[in-house]
Amino acid sequence: MIPDLMQAIEISAPGGAEVLRPVNRPVPVAGHGQILIRVAWAGVNRPDVLQRAGSYAPPPGASDLPGLECSGVVAAVGPGVSRWRPGDPVCALLPGGGYAEFAICAADHALPVPAGLDLRSAAALPETAFTVWSNVVMRGRLRAGERFLVHGGSSGIGTMAIQVAHALGAVVWATAGSEQKCAACAELGAHPINYREADFVTVMRKAGGADLILDMVGGDYIARNIKSLADDGRLVMIAFLAGAKAEINFAQVMARRLTLTGSTLRPQSERAKARIARQLEEKLWPLIVGGAVRPVIDSSFALLNAVDAHRRMESSGHIGNILLQVSAVN
Incomplete structure (x- = not known):
């Protein structure tokens, strides 16, 4: 009833x-x-x-x-x-x-x-899976063997992104703000970066640069993300907790062939969300059933x-x- x-x-x-x-x-x-x-x-x-x-x-x-x-x-x-x-x-x-x-x-x-x-x-x-899959895989085109950085690694989005990227064969880094959160990121398969103690730009450049960065911080992270990318790298923005405006050097974008993109999920059309749902059921759900993602x-x-x-x-x-x-x- x-x-x-x-x-x-x-x-x-x-x-x-x-x-x-x-x-x-x-x-x-x-x-x-x-x-x-x-x-x-x-x-x-x-x-x-x-x-x-x-x-x-x-x-x-x-x-x-x-x-x-x-x-x-x-x-x-x-x-x-x-x-x-x-x-x-x-x-x-x-x-x-x-x-x-x-x-x-x-x-x-x-x-x-x-x-x-x-x-x-x-x-x-649903919210984390739709967001991560559409931005990391569909928009960000993450491939096995690539270097992937996610900010806010201990959030709902972050924990999903770490696992998806790891399951797809990427090498994963994640920023977090405490020892406990860094430990959680490491347990899920990421190299943690405590942003209170280390500069993620230095870490990623030493590693060869990130092929893909998923960022929900924005603000001054945007310019720092660009510095952290490898040549032909991609930056995907999904939120702006620290602000949506930034001053960046577009000469770097041109010279290093970088891609800056992003999306928000809620305003997308019903057809677009249905397309994401089909990919989730076909490609992500088996990873969840198999235990690679939880x-x-x-x-x-x-x-x-x-x-x-x-x-x-x-x-x-x-x-x-x-x-x-x-x-x-x-």
Whole structure:
């Protein structure tokens, strides 16, 4: 039975974590090509924090509720959906709305829970997997034997990127800000660089330069990344925690044939996200089933404790993903 109302967490006004509040909302209805998911677990990601602060508005037509990924079971399917049936366990990339007992997504943006994973672990996959695979493999064209550097190696994105790159045969470096975080990066297969103690530019140049860098810091890291690249290297930007503006020497880009690119996931078309989902199921899911890649979970909180989950995210003390338990769906 699908109820008329559901419990959710909304952003009452732009601000700190305290603006998150529980509410009752009507259960959404699956439209053409969509599925309704009874949410078991929802991921907490940096874009949720930015949306809560008022600096990352949801795209037109998306739910105003935070939450860009979830796991659960299919509760209903809309017209035109043939793959999924009610009761199917899934994990899904959402345009928003994950902090709720029910969420809507495009049917092509849902994926089966990989064999051997429970719903809790599966909830930590969609946002990181879509982001890492599309930027490291599809956009960044990482190949076996190449040197790969990821900044923020202990984050949810970072821990996924380390494992994917390592599984693909790259030599991996990762920056992190503490001994504990560096140890976590090393355990996943990276050469850790404690950015409080060492200059990643010096480290990477000594190693021959990075063929690919995945950066979510921005700011003065952008120029330093360029210095860290090998000739014909690629820099992929996915976020700007330290700012989106930088002064760089484009003569280096030209002389060394560098590629500077980047993307954000949420504004991309449904067709583009479906294309990423197909690659994930075909190429990444077997790596997860085989144990070469696994979700790294830092902590989990009850849905009504979303405030504490956001404070954990903003503390930057986490290693891996932060989750909300929404219901006891098995």
